[in-house]
Amino acid sequence: SATVAKATEAFQKGSPLLVHDAEDREGETDLIYPAQAVTPEAVSRLRNDAGGLICVALSHDVAQAFGLAYMDEIIDHPASEGHELGYDSRSSFSLTVNHRDTYTGITDDDRALTITELAHAASLADELDFADEFRAPGHVHLLRAAPGLLSERQGHTELGVALANAAELPPAVVVCEMLDDQTGGALSPDNARAYAERHDFPYLEGAQIIETLG
């Protein structure tokens, strides 16, 4: 669709997008940036305007090359058994990481460094030793896209990676849920759309992305 094409073009230039997955899934809108375009100011916007968890979604191939398994396979604790989610068959969580040149890892400067270095790493996945560059645990959550991308799972993880692929960017995108400061719940699609219009950021429905790129 023309809407998806226009959003992809803006994304390619570093603009964030707002993406609502589906009413019958999480029913959440994430603020999504290409990881390579993330500045400290962008991290500030993510934590102040979005307010959810700041994560970097990687393609399955990149996660595989770096040996980044799903968190539920890594954790050897009964709490990681039987992960029934109300909205999907599995969570896409992998490790949490910091770039080794960060100090605490949480500041806007530190998270922007970790995130941009993840984008750089994703563009060199076969040449780089992940553990040389990053340490775990850290302050940026990694997400691992399903091998079949949108044909297999339709979360923000896959929607974001599909948009990066369409924009011919490294398959590393930041996603963070937009929360409503009044209610503490997910920001409604109407309010997310209004935020997008105020800032001149594209707003997309998951279904539009799946239809065009799926």
Ligand code: 5RP
């Ligand atoms: C991590 C999450 C978010 O929902 C994020 O959008 C990634 O998950 P999914 O691919 O399931 O939508 O839970 O904060």
Ligand code: ZN
């Ligand atoms: Zn979620």
Ligand code: CA
């Ligand atoms: Ca806020």
Ligand code: ZN
């Ligand atoms: Zn989500």
